[in-house]
Amino acid sequence: MEKKIVEFTNLLRKAGVRVSVAESLDAFNAIDEMPLEDRELFKDALRTTMVKRGDDIDTYDRLFDLFWSGFHDQLQNELKQALGGMPGEFDLERLLEQLRDLLENMDIDLSELAKALLSMDANALEQLIQQAGEEAEVGNIRNMLQIGFFSRRMIEQMNMEGAAGELKTLMDRLREEGMDEERIAELEALLKAVQEAARRAVRQFTERELDKQNHDYIERFRRESLLEKSFYNLTEEDLRRLREVVQRLAQKLKSVITMRRKRERRGKFDLKTTMRKNMAHGGVPFELVFKQRKKEKPKLVVLCDISSSVANVSRFFLQFIFSLQDCFTKVRSFVFVAELGEVSQLFRDRDIFDAIDLALDGGEVINPYTRSNFGMAFHVFWRDYLSAIDSRTTVVVIGDARNNYNDPRAWCLREVHSKAKSVIWINPEAPGAWGFGDSVMDKYLPYTDVAEECRNLKQLTRLVDKLVL
Amino acid sequence: MFDSVEEVQKRLLDQSYIAGKKIATVVYLASKLNKPVLVEGPAGVGKTELAKVVAAAIGRKLIRLQCYEGLDESKALYEWEYSKQLLYTQMLRDKISDVIAGTKTLKEASERIAAQDDVFFSERFIVARPLLKAITSADPVLLLIDEVDKSDPEFEAFLLEVLSDYTVSVPEVGTIQAKHIPMVFLTSNDAREMTDALKRRCLHLHIDFPSQEEEIRILELKVPGIGDRLVQDIVELVQRIRKLDLKKTPSISETLDWARALMVLNADALDIEMVNDTMSVILKHQGDIAKAQSELNALLQKKAAEKAAEKAQPAPAPAAPAAPVAKKSVLH
Numbered sequence: 001m002e003k004k005i006v007e008f009t010n011l012l013r014k015a016g017v018r019v020s021v022a023e024s025l026d027a028f029n030a031i032d033e034m035p036l037e038d039r040e041l042f043k044d045a046l047r048t049t050m051v052k053r054g055d056d057i058d059t060y061d062r063l064f065d066l067f068w069s070g071f072h073d074q075l076q077n078e079l080k081q082a083l084g085g086m087p088g089e090f091d092l093e094r095l096l097e098q099l100r101d102l103l104e105n106m107d108i109d110l111s112e113l114a115k116a117l118l119s120m121d122a123n124a125l126e127q128l129i130q131q132a133g134e135e136a137e138v139g140n141i142r143n144m145l146q147i148g149f150f151s152r153r154m155i156e157q158m159n160m161e162g163a164a165g166e167l168k169t170l171m172d173r174l175r176e177e178g179m180d181e182e183r184i185a186e187l188e189a190l191l192k193a194v195q196e197a198a199r200r201a202v203r204q205f206t207e208r209e210l211d212k213q214n215h216d217y218i219e220r221f222r223r224e225s226l227l228e229k230s231f232y233n234l235t236e237e238d239l240r241r242l243r244e245v246v247q248r249l250a251q252k253l254k255s256v257i258t259m260r261r262k263r264e265r266r267g268k269f270d271l272k273t274t275m276r277k278n279m280a281h282g283g284v285p286f287e288l289v290f291k292q293r294k295k296e297k298p299k300l301v302v303l304c305d306i307s308s309s310v311a312n313v314s315r316f317f318l319q320f321i322f323s324l325q326d327c328f329t330k331v332r333s334f335v336f337v338a339e340l341g342e343v344s345q346l347f348r349d350r351d352i353f354d355a356i357d358l359a360l361d362g363g364e365v366i367n368p369y370t371r372s373n374f375g376m377a378f379h380v381f382w383r384d385y386l387s388a389i390d391s392r393t394t395v396v397v398i399g400d401a402r403n404n405y406n407d408p409r410a411w412c413l414r415e416v417h418s419k420a421k422s423v424i425w426i427n428p429e430a431p432g433a434w435g436f437g438d439s440v441m442d443k444y445l446p447y448t449d450v451a452e453e454c455r456n457l458k459q460l461t462r463l464v465d466k467l468v469l
Numbered sequence: 470m471f472d473s474v475e476e477v478q479k480r481l482l483d484q485s486y487i488a489g490k491k492i493a494t495v496v497y498l499a500s501k502l503n504k505p506v507l508v509e510g511p512a513g514v515g516k517t518e519l520a521k522v523v524a525a526a527i528g529r530k531l532i533r534l535q536c537y538e539g540l541d542e543s544k545a546l547y548e549w550e551y552s553k554q555l556l557y558t559q560m561l562r563d564k565i566s567d568v569i570a571g572t573k574t575l576k577e578a579s580e581r582i583a584a585q586d587d588v589f590f591s592e593r594f595i596v597a598r599p600l601l602k603a604i605t606s607a608d609p610v611l612l613l614i615d616e617v618d619k620s621d622p623e624f625e626a627f628l629l630e631v632l633s634d635y636t637v638s639v640p641e642v643g644t645i646q647a648k649h650i651p652m653v654f655l656t657s658n659d660a661r662e663m664t665d666a667l668k669r670r671c672l673h674l675h676i677d678f679p680s681q682e683e684e685i686r687i688l689e690l691k692v693p694g695i696g697d698r699l700v701q702d703i704v705e706l707v708q709r710i711r712k713l714d715l716k717k718t719p720s721i722s723e724t725l726d727w728a729r730a731l732m733v734l735n736a737d738a739l740d741i742e743m744v745n746d747t748m749s750v751i752l753k754h755q756g757d758i759a760k761a762q763s764e765l766n767a768l769l770q771k772k773a774a775e776k777a778a779e780k781a782q783p784a785p786a787p788a789a790p791a792a793p794v795a796k797k798s799v800l801h
Contacts, residue, residue, distance in 0.1 A: 052671070053662070251662050254661075280551075286555070
């Protein structure tokens with residue numbers, strides 16, 4: 001049992017559920033206190049001790065069902081089916097009874113497997129299959145094509161052929177003992193069916209093993225690559241999963257940030273407040289009060305290019321920013337392709353994912369189906385929204401600066417730069433490509449304080465982290 | 470405390486709390502393993518209530534610590550009672566003169582005073598806040614740390630010491646060990662994810678809104694005398710409303726309030742007018758009410774059609790007995 005739980009813990013860990021050693025110890029203690037016959041209770045007991053995040057419960061449920069078999073149920077099903085194939089008036093109980101008596105009188109040595117098959121004992125059979133599985137190292141199975149190979153290996157390991165031989169001998173002996181021919185025919189048919197069932201069960205066992213391996217393989221692969229996967233080629237599924245990842249990262253970042261802020265706080269001794277507060281103690285300063293040096297929360301203006309080449313960067317950046325909203329005093333967001341429009345209102349009225357989808361579709365303020373023109377967008381911003389910027393504002397531009405050979409009008413960005421606290425440019429292209437072809441990144445570069453490549457989530461996270469500090 | 474999961478269920482039921490197997494299992498394990506329980510789930514599913522009924526079921530006093538932003542050590546653990554210390558120094562002034570009598574230098578005098586330090590920094594002058602109270606209590610208690618997600622991350626650090634060792638360190642006094650290990654429940658609405666360190670020390674329980682059957686059982690238990698028909702209608706509607714995308718989803722307690730309100734109004738089944746009048750009991754935002762309206766009408770029309778069909782057939786014996794009771798209670 002302990003071994004199984006350790007294995008299960010490893011499986012959970014592989015699937016990305018964090019289970020500490022202390023927690024698996026708790027799990028051991030917990031099942032000591034529980035009656036193990038009740039599957040539901042067992043499941044709940046393991047869950048409450050090992051899985052602590054609501055999001056992980058689904059994964060846990062899936063893995064639990066995969067791991068704590070259901071294999072037993074499958075096996076029993078197979079055996080039941082084997083029985084079902086027998087003629088209606090067939091009485092298993094009586095037959096088994098008779099057999100047992102006979103076996104006691106005859107001294108035939110039967111192997112474990114033959115006994116299990118003969119008595120249709122699902123528990124014993126399961127144990128034998130598990131054992132064979134371990135010896136045949138089914139855990140190493142990697143793909144579908146190996147199912148046949150490993151099943152055969154297990155069947156050899158169990159010595160199924162040998163057991164079949166033993167059973168045949170047994171039948172012969174029964175015949176000698178003068179057992180009714182009809183009875184024997186029945187029995188032979190049954191044993192054949194049971195053996196078939198056992199073989200099928202072995203195959204299912206290998207298949208399940210493959211499932212298990214695959215499951216963690218896929219999960220692991222996804223988790224590793226999602227962070228590094230380029231925003232340029234994301235599938236629908238990736239988008240959905242990334243959304244969750246961003247949410248988690250944002251959450252993490254938030255608690256880190258609040259902690260950093262708190263640490264900044266302690267400042268000079270505050271005489272006035274101390275005196276006022278200690279009036280109650282007759283002016284004796286028992287409680288000292290310190291001025292709290294507040295770290296300024298940044299004000300943020302975000303300009304997002306929503307043309308298809310950059311849309312995904314904009315998407316996740318916006319998700320980050322609005323999940324971290326309380327880390328900023330004020331966030332205003334604009335979208336542009338050629339025209340530029342403000343979408344801050346959207347984020348106020350709707351839930352974040354709707355708002356992002358709408359914003360990336362032009363947000364009803366601009367036409368998204370045009371060719372990128374950074375010069376024009378900056379000009380509009382300079383003309384209409386320059387007042388949004390003061391010396392505490394950080395301006396973030398997300399775009400690839402591919403200007404379709406239009407006038408870059410870099411002076412607009414210069415004006416913005418001179419008024420703002422800082423200008424940060426997030427570019428999904430690698431620095432090597434800046435300034436080549438229709439990229440005018442080199443023209444804008446002098447007026448940015450930070451310009452960084454951001455092609456995947458890892459880079460984006462690092463950027464956001466810098467930004468909020 | 471409990472001998473089996475079934476016993477937990479039974480004893481919670483005695484306190485009018487319907488606990489599913491999941492909940493009962495966790496409570497049972499918490500009592501066996503002496504571990505705190507972190508209860509998560511949406512607002513209004515009975516997280517706090519669970520702690521209360523467990524306290525009642527095992528006959529322990531409930532000590533509650535309500536968390537909020539800015540909650541700090543002095544509000545949660547302990548605080549020095551400055552005014553009392555001050556008062557004592559005033560009253561003991563003569564004694565203090567005795568102590569320093571005969572000293573020649575300032576240094577010597579402060580040495581003598583320093584030797585008496587522990588008089589003023591002793592447990593006498595500590596005001597115990599909920600956490601310390603739970604630990605020093607003479608009888609075993611149940612500690613409820615409510616809405617722990619509202620507190621600051623630093624606060625979690627205080628909690629860690631209390632939850633893992635059941636001790637509180639007061640620098641001037643030393644470490645105070647728990648007399649009895651309290652049973653601890655923490656509730657969280659998931660406003661903020663708790664740190665792994667905290668989660669590691671707790672058993673985890675996620676409570677979601679009850680299924681239709683469970684909610685019907687809850688209503689029947691908590692609102693005695695309510696008609697079958699009304700329960701069915703209410704629960705069906707509330708369950709459907711919960712599926713909508715609302716600002717605030719109706720909680721179980723709101724369902725109960727609504728059922729009671731409808732009882733007072735002598736309803737034996739829902740109709741459109743009555744629902745419109747009482748909607749504000751379960752939905753607290755104007756926008757939500759508008760959204761729910763269409764769902765409502767669809768459901769109620771379906772009900773009306775069913776009713777009409779029923780009338781066409783010979784009516785079954787009316788479930789009358791409940792109604793007069795309700796009427797009576799209105800008159801009072």
